[in-house]
Amino acid sequence: MNIVVCIKQVPDTDDIRWTKENNLDRANMLSKLNEQDEWALDYAIKIKSKFRDVKITALSMGPNQAKEALEYALAKGADSAILLSDKLFSGSDTYATAKILACAISKYLGDFDLILTGQMASDGDTAQTPVSLAQMLDIIDVTNVVEIHNADKNTAIVSQKLDNTINMIEMSTPCLIAVKKECNEKYKPLINDYIRAQDTIIQVLDAEKLNLKKDDIGIIGSPTMVYKAFRPELNKNTEEIKEDIVQKIIDFMLKVNE
16 A cells, blocks of 8 residues: 655744745745644554555655655655655645646656645645645545544545534545544654664655646746735733732723723
8 A cells, every 4th residue: 555645844933034026935944844744644654553565655845955854754654755846846836736746646656545635734724735636636535634544455434524513434545635633643753763764765856857847837837826925013012010000900901891
């Protein structure tokens, strides 16, 4: 059974930087693995622990520094890793990103049985890439998954939460599952795991290897664009109280409720 886990390295929210095109300057920011993608990776490892002959491939698109996220995925239990990296990919929206991922999976990982992703990334919160990827690969997808009960080469059984309703869904593979709840089994790498990860070669694919044209990817190939991006300004009016503290608090609360 072959599982592909799509992961993304996202910027640290305390170190946001922008390019002149209003895109995140990912190459020059502190980054970390997107939390929901790590949940997806944990679910994949949980499946691997139950069945023999399960292979996990971690797949990510980003600058060269995204190798750090892939090395972490290898340390946690992924068997191989692929980085999609090219300056032409820069500025890709969710549609172009899904196109690049779909191309890589079709060309290099075509025998997959299951694709696992996080529901959304903390740097966008659109939740568009997983469903777009499934559409481009022409496979079944289910989102808002809070539990994967079983998955093998034939079927996958999951719980999906929509509003206040839990749906139990059984679907045939290959399929894509987007998780939005943390796996109940966390896998923390040990020092030997990190050593093994460092000795594993991460395959790097660019636009040429994927046979992608400049007009189909990046900013040019993205139908959506960021019109404006800015850091919100927080203005606070504070007052230091040294005397009659209780009365002044009461007066303030009464004033607010007027």
